[in-house]
Amino acid sequence: xxxxxxxxxxxxxxxxxxxxxxxxxxxxxxxxxxxxxxxxxxxxxxxxxxxxxxxxxxxxxxxxxxxxxxxxxxxxxxxxxxxxxxxxxxxx
Amino acid sequence: xxxxxxxxxxxxxxxxxxxxxxxxxxxxxxxxxxxxxxxxxxxxxxxxxxxxxxxxxxxxxxxxxxxxxxxxxxxxxxxxxxxxxxxxxxxxxxxxxxxxxxxxxxxxxxxxxxxxxxxxxxxxxxxxxxxxxxxxxxxxxxxxxxxxxxxxxxxxxxxxxxxxxxxxxxxxxxxxxxxxxxxxxxxxxxxxxxxxxxxxxxxxxxxxxxxxxxxxxxxxxxxxxxxxxxxxxxxxxxxxxxxxxxxxxxxxx
Numbered sequence: 001x002x003x004x005x006x007x008x009x010x011x012x013x014x015x016x017x018x019x020x021x022x023x024x025x026x027x028x029x030x031x032x033x034x035x036x037x038x039x040x041x042x043x044x045x046x047x048x049x050x051x052x053x054x055x056x057x058x059x060x061x062x063x064x065x066x067x068x069x070x071x072x073x074x075x076x077x078x079x080x081x082x083x084x085x086x087x088x089x090x091x092x
Numbered sequence: 093x094x095x096x097x098x099x100x101x102x103x104x105x106x107x108x109x110x111x112x113x114x115x116x117x118x119x120x121x122x123x124x125x126x127x128x129x130x131x132x133x134x135x136x137x138x139x140x141x142x143x144x145x146x147x148x149x150x151x152x153x154x155x156x157x158x159x160x161x162x163x164x165x166x167x168x169x170x171x172x173x174x175x176x177x178x179x180x181x182x183x184x185x186x187x188x189x190x191x192x193x194x195x196x197x198x199x200x201x202x203x204x205x206x207x208x209x210x211x212x213x214x215x216x217x218x219x220x221x222x223x224x225x226x227x228x229x230x231x232x233x234x235x236x237x238x239x240x241x242x243x244x245x246x247x248x249x250x251x252x253x254x255x256x257x258x259x260x261x262x263x264x265x266x267x268x269x270x271x272x273x274x275x276x277x278x279x280x281x282x283x284x285x286x287x288x289x290x291x292x293x294x295x296x297x298x299x300x301x302x303x304x305x306x307x308x309x310x311x312x313x314x315x316x317x318x319x320x321x322x323x324x325x326x327x328x329x330x331x332x333x334x335x336x337x338x339x340x341x342x343x344x345x
Contacts, residue, residue, distance in 0.1 A: 067165040071335065074328045078264045081271035088101060088274070 029091025036083020043076040104281050105204060105274075120201040124187030128180065158182055158330065166334035167341065174337060177218070181211065182330040185269070189322035192277055193315050200273040200322070205266065212265035215333045220258075223340035231340065265332055272325050276318045283311040 051069040055062045107116040135151030144152055158179045163171045188207060192200030202208050223231035235257055236250040290304030 064165065067161070067331065070324075070328055070331060074268060074332060075264075077272075078268050081267055081275075084271050084275055085267060 033087040040080035128183040167338035186326035203273040208269040212262045216262040219336040219340045
């Protein structure tokens with residue numbers, strides 16, 4: 001009888017552990033994406049702001065500035081996207 | 093109040109095979125390739141002396157866009173020979189992205205990692221081969237032992253350069269395209285599910301139905317946004333391919 005209750009208890013612990021794991025994965029996923037978005041957010045804001053400033057000061061160079069801006073955005077954004085992939089890997 | 097269950101990621105992205113190892117993603121990819129080929133074949137067959145119209149206009153605009161917007165900006169005049177590669181990359185990626193918002197299909201083929209991975213490996217092989225062809229062994233030596241850097245720092249900078257050029261470049265290109273399209277797709281799924289759940293709620297009907305307008309508006313907005321993203325990601329992938337091939341063409345020093 002005692003052995004049986006031990007087994008039941010172990011099964012219950014296992015379920016509890018699974019639920020704990022799932023909930024901490026959900027929390028971790030949220031943090032992973034949230035933290036990964038901070039840096040790129042600041043970076044892209046700064047980058048586009050400066051590009052707009054450059055284009056306003058020198059409209060004839062707008063094409064070149066725009067191309068370089070997209071390049072910079074692509075590099076900056078990669079970090080946020082890696083965070084997003086991690087979010088999917090551990091969260092969903 | 094709301095029985096909203098977000099489906100597992102596999103349900104959102106995995107499709108029934110039509111026949112062995114050929115599913116919706118493959119269908120979209122094949123369709124994109126065929127549409128691209130047919131449009132340009134049709135455009136190429138028209139008599140060049142008549143004023144261009146229809147398909148030919150479209151083809152000319154896209155060729156001009158790639159030449160002025162990508163090749164001239166990244167490689168300069170001597171890079172014009174690379175227009176065909178970059179143009180086909182752009183058209184293929186755009187046509188793979190666009191089904192993400194086309195009704196019935198509603199799935200960007202690039203939201204599965206296979207196609208972005210293959211395309212970026214293609215670019216990777218291209219820029220490495222071009223580097224060896226144009227700079228001989230100096231290509232890899234300049235990466236590992238960069239000139240113009242203090243000698244004491246060269247081993248460190250060399251390792252960083254090697255990692256960033258040979259390993260990070262294809263990885264980040266893949267992830268950029270894949271994750272952007274996947275994120276868009278998941279956003280659309282989320283708001284579509286939310287709208288449906290709100291319009292079909294069993295309790296608190298009037299208020300939930302009225303509030304259901306909000307996710308629906310967001311869904312419409314995101315659909316328009318995805319049009320932009322589909323174009324922008326194709327453009328960014330192409331322009332990065334241009335930059336990478338361009339830096340292989342000449343040494344930077």
